[in-house]
Amino acid sequence: MTQLHLCLLISSALFCIGLAGALARSNTILVLLGIELMLNAANLNFIAFWRFGPSPAHATGVIFVIFSIAIAAAEAAVGLALIISLYRHQRNIRLQDAVRLKG
């Protein structure tokens, strides 16, 4: 088992913690944070593959992570604005109450 395997296992664990949290919690903020954790796990993978990959000459992995962080920031901003908007509409932020689009 190489260090790369170890890193990937760590990122898998982080991903699954995020996933389980997002599935288990009913507070929308926590769901969003779980999703952020999953995104971070993906970033970990990029860095790991860059660090232990066969051709580390270019900074491709790092660049990718930087863009990913930028998009995550946008996502967090919009997501939290949505949460505030949701709160204004239904006076709580329980995700299972936001079912107005149900078929």
Next chain:
Amino acid sequence: MVLPVQSVWLIPALPLLAAGIGALTPRGGRALAAGSAILAMAGAFVLACLALNGSLNSAAPLGSVHAVHNFDWFDLGHGAVRLGWLLDPLAAFMCVMVTFVGLLIFIFSLGYMEPDANFTRFFCFLSLFAAAMLGLLVANSLLLLFICWELVGLASYLLIGFWFHKPAAAAAAKKAFITTRIGDLGLLLGLLWLYDSTGSLLFYDGGAGVLESAALAGLAGHLLAGGLAASTAIGLLIFCGAAGKSGQFPLHVWLPDAMEGPTPVSALIHAATMVAAGVFLVARVYPLMSADTLLAAVPVHALTVVAFIGAITALLGALIACGQSDIKRVLAFSTVSQLGYMMLALGVGSWTAAIFHLLTHAFFKALLFLGAGSVIHAAHHEQDIRSLGGLRPRMKVTFATFALGMMALAGVPFLFSGFWSKEAILHAAHEWDVSQLPLYAGLLAVVLTAFYMTRLVAETFLGQPRTAPAAQAQENSAVMTVPLILLAVGAVLLGFIGTPACPWLQARLSGEPLHSSMGNFFAGGGLMFLSIVLVGAGLGAGWWLYGRQLRATAEARDPLVVASPTVMAALANRLGFDELYAATVGRLNTLTAALADGLDRWVFGGFINFLGMLGVFSGMVNRQVDEDTLNHGFDSVSESIRGSGRRYSRAQTGEAHGYLRVIAIAFVVLAFVLVLGGVR
């Protein structure tokens, strides 16, 4: 300084601009509306003079005097529809005449229309009319000419019906519009036929225009059924439009009625310019009209028809004028008669004589109408000459100028323009080798013209006032008399540009070299002498009947009515043309309408009702079939679709957790499937 042909559109554009200003001016802005109209007209006059200068002094060789400027209007599939401006001596002379006479009439209107509440509207319409008329003159495309032609018709409708609250005026406007429209239909058909045959409507287009030899040869060479040349048919159709506009028999009935409009309108439209448009049109398409003259085999030449229509109109108008007692109607029938002269001249092959007479007639007839307007204005809208009389001492300027105009119209020898232009026409008719009948009609009309004009002047101005309005009449202000004086000068002097000794105008118009010699003057001396004798006879007869023993009261009977009551009643009734049309065309129209109504109501209506019943019946059947058989099927199908939709929609919980869970499980399942499937 000259006006290039590219800029010739400025001449109509100026009055059009003034019309726009007039339309936007509120009712109170009299000075603005009238000022802009008169300034625009003056500007157009200056431009027209520049254009004439350029046209006369062009470096082009004689015979190719047409300067054109064509442009694409819009693209139409196979090619562009093209319009253009044309500047030749004909257009230039006409422009100068229209703008000059128009300018004087505009100024006269300042005084005449001063009491009217719709003063600004009047000037707006006048400017619109002038713009359309000038556009017609400089058009190098039959299409553009037709557009302006209809605009002229519209403006004339608006102006005749200017006092539309008078039923007679409204009816006269309608009559003028519809009657001229009958002629215009012919013009439109001719236009379409021409476009169909030649593929162009430009008059002159560097060899490709419809008035140039290639197209003319094709048109004259193409014989229709009955041996008629295509050019003859098209020419006659176009002549229909000209006859309608120029009040030729049998479409002359609208012109006298049009006198219901304000008198400056009568002067501008129905004496000087619009009615001349028909003559101008025939002169413009003269190459087309005369294309068939060299064909011996055709049954009729277009110009022969024109000559005979003109002769009939000249005689008829003069006859009816003798029986009228309304000052403007006498002048109106006189106009009809003079327009007949012009058509006669065109028909016998001397279009230059026609244009010469057109120009001189414009001056002296505008003068006469404005003089009549001056009388009417002074006599508080009393128009019946039997009720006037004795105006000479109180309206000296009006009388003097009116008398000059009367002598010009009557053709008093040597000094007056009408004499020279009429002489040119009679001379041309004499030389016509088809028939001498038009000449005889023309000579007879000469006598009648002198006769009725003498009567008009004697009844209006001489003797004692017969009613109170005539007794109170005062000379009008300078704004009305100065145009009269200017026009009188023109009515006298204009004749000298086309005397037989020195036919400068004719040479300029046709582009041929000028032959001036006193020999020409004496060559036609016999005919001239005859016509002088005839004029003298007419004047003498008029004096004998009306001037010698002046009418004492308004009710006194006319000497001619005493002599021959039935003839004079028929003449006063305009030979019953209106009744004839009412009895024939009108009744035919009513009959057709009744027939169409019956057809609609019973035949078509019954058929439609039957169809409707059929529809109702089949609808009932349809409904039964629908409700009992089809609907059940559709209902069950749609019910099952709805049910399955309901079941599927249950999966759409709207709960984000559920979706996320499904995604995760699907990922796991996918991984298993891939592994089991052997993808590594």
Next chain:
Amino acid sequence: MTAILAFIALVMLGSAAAAMISRNLVHSALLLALSWLGTAGFYLWAGADFAAFAQVIVYVGAVSMVVLFAVLLTRQNPVGDVLVEPASRKRSTAALSVGACVAAVLSAAVMSSSFPPASVAAPTATVKQIGLELMGPYGAALLIVGVLLTVALLGAIVLAASEPERNPEDAP
């Protein structure tokens, strides 16, 4: 080397799991900030210094602050701790089982994979190198991300801005 990694992983995973379990929202947010800090540590460990700084600035600095604001703006009772109900048993069971399944699949996939050997020397990504790449080959992407961020922030403002209540019966 591996020991450092194990420590970092411990901090990262432990705080993440604690954040997902905690009933107190403020605690959750703070624990998550710790977890993100751990991630940054991992980047440092792997030699991606710039990514680590970006992670600290964006996540630990900005996102956690926004999260805290959201928590405080949306709490039900204005005083005291922001507590949320615990996850229901049924839901947490489902979540844990799904998470375990995914973890099993991922671990199996990772363990059964063999990778080409890593290069001997640790790669370096200096700030200058990253800057050159960002401005060179990735210039267009950088611009697009800039536009995206602008649009997202404007959208967030529009969404979060309080509007006059046009429909009173909508509000409970």
